[in-house]
Amino acid sequence: MSYAIQAEGLVKRYREHTALAGVDLSVPAGSIAGLLGPNGAGKTTAVRILATLLRLDGGQASVGGFDVSRQPLRVREIIGLTGQYAALDEEMTGLENLALIGRLLDMNRRSARARAEELLEQFELSDAGGRPAKGYSGGMRRRLDLAASLVGRPQVLFLDEPTTGLDPHSRNQVWSMVRSLADEGVTVLLTTQYLEEADRLADRITVIDQGRVVAEGRADELKRRTGGQSLQVRTSLPADLDTVAGILTDLVGRAPHRDEESNLLTVPVEDPVVLSTLVRRLDAAGVVADELALRLPSLDDVFLALTGRTTGPEEITEAPVKEGNLA
Amino acid sequence: MSTAVVSPPARSGSRPGSMVRHGLILAGRSVAKIRKSPETLLDVTLQPILMLLMFVYLFGGAIAGSTDAYLQLVLPGLMVMIALTASLGTGFALSQDISKGVFDRFRSLPIARSAPLVGAVLGDIVRYAVSLAVLLGFGMLLGFRATTDPVSVLVAVLLVIAFGLSICWLSVLLAMLVRSPQAVMGMSMVVIWPLMFGSNIFAPTETMPGWLQAWVNISPITQLSDTARGLMIGGEVAGPMVASLLWMAGLLLVLFPAASWAYRRRLSRG
Structure with a gap:
């Protein structure tokens, strides 16, 4: 099997605080991997290292076969990143936001615009494409942000908490978009604090807590493991x-x-x-x-069994409404 | 959309040519943002206009004998002041981009790491130019007249912009050391005000106490204001111009590496 993302013993330290204490991760090409953990578990740090935004202090990692430390530029050519906060220019229209990324990816004006229009269409934003992003709803911003990470047709996509703060409808939209990307062969690594999200989307789930992997496997395997x-x-x-x-x-x-x-x-x-x-x-x-x-027990039960903690009260109040049975 | 998984050819993000190209695209972004919300230029342009009105009509008579005479003296200096205040915007905008995550997006693209920095600074040229044009236009409305030739005036404007581009690294440095964009503004004012008033922009050096004269005489703001005055209303040019250029070179030599260091440090802390 070929792996799109491989990481061994990732370590990241900030002064006295250890954000990652040796995380291993292997994501087969074309699959969706979920990185599940509470706030401060190290999910974002792991993604930022893999996306070449942070240097690692120990271990090694490769994305698409390129080493993140030694060939960061090659890695950046094949990845897309959507961070926790929508990285948009508020004053600019949706179209301009996307076209700017296209220009930076060395498309000429016309193809950058064409690609932007194509993505707006795909993300059901065509009508809003000519309006400044500051007027967008939370769901629209998120979709535009996701679209922005796809301008260069990445082979590997990093999504850091892609649905945090979204209403159920927008969340479902994002989910189906992520699924269709994976169907097209894009490898997706997403972080989430929502157990349901990992359960619904990810082929395999890595549970991390306090900078360590505490469990890894398919959702049903994880659930079965706790009996x-x-x-x-x-x-x-x-x-x-x-x-x-x-x-x-x-x-x-x-x-x-x-x-x-x-x-x-x-x-x-x-x-x-x-x-x-x-x-x-x-x-x-x-x-x-x-x-x-x-x-099967819900991932909530699994998480409790693995870490001895629930995902924390503030996540629970924010968590999306459960739809249907997890079994 | 079909995703043929073909390894793309290596892009040229590391070549200097592409750094300039991407920098220019990002500079275009800054300019587009100014065009969309011109009110961001308000503070930069309004402040000197208010100063112009206040100093010319309030103190002009007392300092230079007449408001008209004072207008001639103070306007070239106010151009320098604009560059100084406008240079704060560079750090503020960068700090905002970083805290909003826009930088993460840029840095996940195969472009040179310095391209966003280059873009921000290049885009600022437009801010300086617009603000200076507003000040000059307003000054002329009040009766300012350049007594030299248009080329000299143009040289003065370009010099002031060049000064803005060398001092803006100070605000970049501060922005990278201080976390929030608002704190950047506060910190910068602390640095900028003494520089601005510790000069001969507003009052002749001879009227100041000795210790202050010692600084004011060598201050880059004084030197540049003298140069601009010389170029616009006549007077000595060569001496102050050399001093100004030396100052700019010195500022760049110290501030640019320091700002780059702080920039890399901030980004690696993520």
Whole structure:
């Protein structure tokens, strides 16, 4: 497998404070990697090192096969960066903002403008393209900022907390844009404090805390690692609750939690195989279930288990509204 | 959009030619920003106009015997003052770009690291030129008349701009050492005011106490003001001009490396 981003033992120190204490990271080309951690975990520092904005104090890293310390210019030719704060010229129009980047990438006036228009179209900003960026909504700014990092058609894209502070609708837009970029073969490294975001977008997640990697893997692997899967059955008829509870107790060896109001039975399981047995048993008993799910713990649970902390109260109040089930 | 993953040819970001090209593009950005919000030039132009009015009509009679005579004397000096105040804008704008993250975007592009710096400073030439034009225009409305020739006046303007470009590295240096853009402004005023008033822009040196005369006589502001006066209303030019040029060279020699050092340091701290 070819890796678009490879980092070994990244270390970054600021006077007495160690921002990164040996972070390893490998991101396969064309995939989306999530760097998950609370405020101050070192996510932004890692991205800034990989994007050649910061020099590293230890370890090594390469992006697209180019060493970030020795070939920073080559790295900059293939990357795009969207920082935490929209890096826009407020007085300039959306079009001018994008065209400036094109000009700096050595496009002539006409192609810089054409590329800018193409991106405005792609990011549903065509109508606003002629207006100064200061009048844009939060979601529009974010989209324009994202577009700006794509002017040079980067192979590797760094997104530092791309949806922080966005409303759910804008966040979904950004997500689908990131996904379609990955579909086109762009490698994406995104940082987030939103567990849901990492869960939804990233092929693989690296959890960092206090400058160290505390876990790495696919979202479901991480969830499984903390154990605690549960089986959920929702019956169509309240009358069936007792029958199903009996079957579950028989299968798992313990009585399920009953939610009479929503006809929901929940029981912790160790072995996911029980699901198929359950289906057969329900069928044999003639019970109709509206919902049958093996529920993995949420990444919130994982994060708590890994770091001994939740993501912190201020992130929770800011966190996007959960849509649907994580399972 | 299809993303054919082909390794792009090495761009030329490290060559001096591209540094100038990218610097000019970024200078164009600064100019476009001035065009879009000309009010950013207000403080730079309004201040000298107010000073002009105040000094000419309030103190002119007392200092030079008549307001008309004083206008002739003070206007060339006020040009120097404009360059000095306008030079503060360089550090302020840079500091703003850095704290807003605009610099991160630029630095993630394959352009020379110094291109944003070069662009900011080149873009400032336009600010100086516009502010000086406003002052000269207003001064002429009040009755200022250059008694030399247009070429000399042009040389005076260019010299003042050149001075602005050499002293602006001081504000860049301060901007890189101080974090917030507002603090940059505050710090700069502390440096600029003594320089501005410790000169012969407003009053003849002979009227000052000895210790002050000692400084005022060698001050770059005095030397440059004398040069501008000579070039615009007649008088000695050669001596003060040499002194001014030496000052500019000296300022550049000290401030440019210091500012570059502070710039790299600030960026590496991220």
